[in-house]
Amino acid sequence: MDYWIRIFLVLVASLWSAVLPANAQVNVTQEHNNLSRDGLFIDAAFTRSAAANLTRDLNFDGTVSGNVYAQPLYIEGGPNGPMMIAATESNNIYALDAVTGSIIWQRNVGVPVSSGLPCGNINPVGITGTPVVDLASRSLFFDALIDGPTKKHFIFSLNVDTGATNPGWPVDVNATATYNGIAFTSLVQEDRGGLALVNGIVYVCYSGYAGDCGVYHGWVVGVDINDPTNVHAWATTAIGGGIWGHGGVASDGTNMFVVTGNTFNTGGNWMGGEAIIRLQAGPTWTGQPTDYWVPINWFSLDNSDTDLGGVSATVIDVPGATPSQLVLALGKDGNAYLLNRNNLGGIAAPVAQANVGGINRGTSAVTYHTSQGTYFGFHNDAGAIAAWRVTATSPPTTVNAWTISQNGRGSPWVTSTDGTNNVIVWVAGVAGDQRLHGYDGDTGVVIYAGGGANELMSGTRQWNTGMVARGRIYFGADNKVYAFRVPGAPTPTPTPTATATATASPTPTPTPSATPTPCTAPAAPSAQAATNVTFSSFTVHWNSISGATGYRLDVSTTNHFTTYVPGYRDLDVGNVTSYPVTGLSAHTTYYYRVRAYNGCATSHNSNVKNVKTLSCKPAAPSAQNATDVTSSSYTAHWSNVSGAIDYRLDVSTSNTFATYVTGYQDLSVGNVTSYPVTGLSAHTTYYYRVRAYNGCATSNDSTVKSVQTSP
Incomplete structure (x- = not known):
């Protein structure tokens, strides 16, 4: 009898240990699941065989109002049961039931901006960057651009269980963010990247808008979540230097990492662009070489709009490598750069560099480990998804593991049953075939090829990425969040759903639109x-x-x-x-x-x-007769040259210009066609000539004119 009791107890214990992982709380609180922005989701349901049979959950509603560029989030432990958070460009925030896709609560935080921006490729602009959740305080944080007489970015904090605005929020970024005399101007700043929450501070990064219009900067704004009046910021000193990648701010748990793009009007002096920047809490920045890395050819990258910051920063650990604690940047130049994140090194060669093919921009990368080693993966603009292995050597190097043609412009994510086995790299064919695709993490062998008619999505947006929880993949699109599930996926057990509490909104809550109906291709433009x-x-x-x-x-x-x-x-x-x-x-x-x-x-x-395009060298101007002649001055004149932005003036007492009048040798006089020449001697013959400059080259000399000052 004791024997059978012991057997029974062993079986019960075994079953209980098997049930615990399935019932343990699961939360996806941020972009790419982790502060490192590795994009790794550990879910025992995602074996290779199960993933190959992924299907769309047709019973999941998921109706929202607005275009979706932000990754969905997944939250458990609240009174409404498991829920999925979605944010849209119409400035709508939703909590959806994770099983049915029905609305638990909804908030509209203000009118999005649909006109009046100097440039851009998102319309309307509302909530673009992926929000972040603090589980301890049950608070949801996000940035929203709100229309009005002055267009403004606001950083919000809502109760994630009710949608109510937390006391002291939102934060007016225009009114609170400054850095070394630079004021934040919402009109020219866009929040594309995911927010990060590190040790009680929420960090929001900003780029400009597509087209590089206006006097924008790369910004990171930090707000103390317990005291939203405590706001700190860092910005690029030069114009430009936007932080463009979908992943936004990455962190190793202490320091924050961002990658900046091209800057303007630097005169060859580095001022924050084309760089990996390491920030301390606040954010604060030391300005020391340990806290920034810049490629040696940064000025050339600047001049060709070839941003280093094509993809957001990814923190990578490579056991056995020296150094082993790294940070990754992928640039529009087609290169991958690995740096020692504990000592970035200033303007210098990187720890490792490889041309990985294609332009990389706007997206997030992934990193993962298998028994074969450590990898990073990405999707580029050349229509390919690829994985590269980082060698455990001193220094580490990179080796291409696989590259697969896959149309679209999405950010990948990764599933694993335990962190190293059954690793699958996923990507959605956003702006492509609008289907999910899965690849073996070691070999690139196709695991999931997009499914059938039911698995076709509609209205997916560039750069976006998926989210995984409890055997499901959730993906946001225009007016819709899609849910897919593997066979045998556990069903989250929701607690009884509380009645959603209506919360006053700045503007009327829009009625969710219906699921988009099939449409035909538009006519070709001319x-x-x-x-x-x-x-x-x-x-x-x-x-x-x-x-x-x-x-x-x-x-x-x-x-x-x-x-x-x-x-x-x-x-x-x-x-x-x-x-x-x-x-x-x-x-x-x-x-x-x-x-x-x-x-x-x-x-x-x-x-x-x-x-x-025009010739680099402008035409030479034609010098014209002087006017306003006195005993000590005259006004020189010349013809206008198309494309010129400046003219250079020479004045001499010699018609061969063997010597020059003091102050009048190659004098930059601006974009004018006349200039007063002063401080001259009476009754003296002077000669002058002029050259045009267009920002690229200087013309030949003009004709020479002479003038004699009065006695």
């Missing part, structure tokens, strides 16, 4: 002649297409588009009919074409237009 042609840029134009919600632009130096100008392959320019193309070579013929899209399909290519 490309039109370029304008504003300079030696390094021009503006392309096309006609408006009825029903289009945006356009995609290609620019090439070949009329067959066998290659593309960096940054201008399938570029989503938003719902506009003109776009500035910059960073070009002088005296070069470029070809461009455009496509319209409407949320579920893309048109055929437009006709192709070509345009030739």
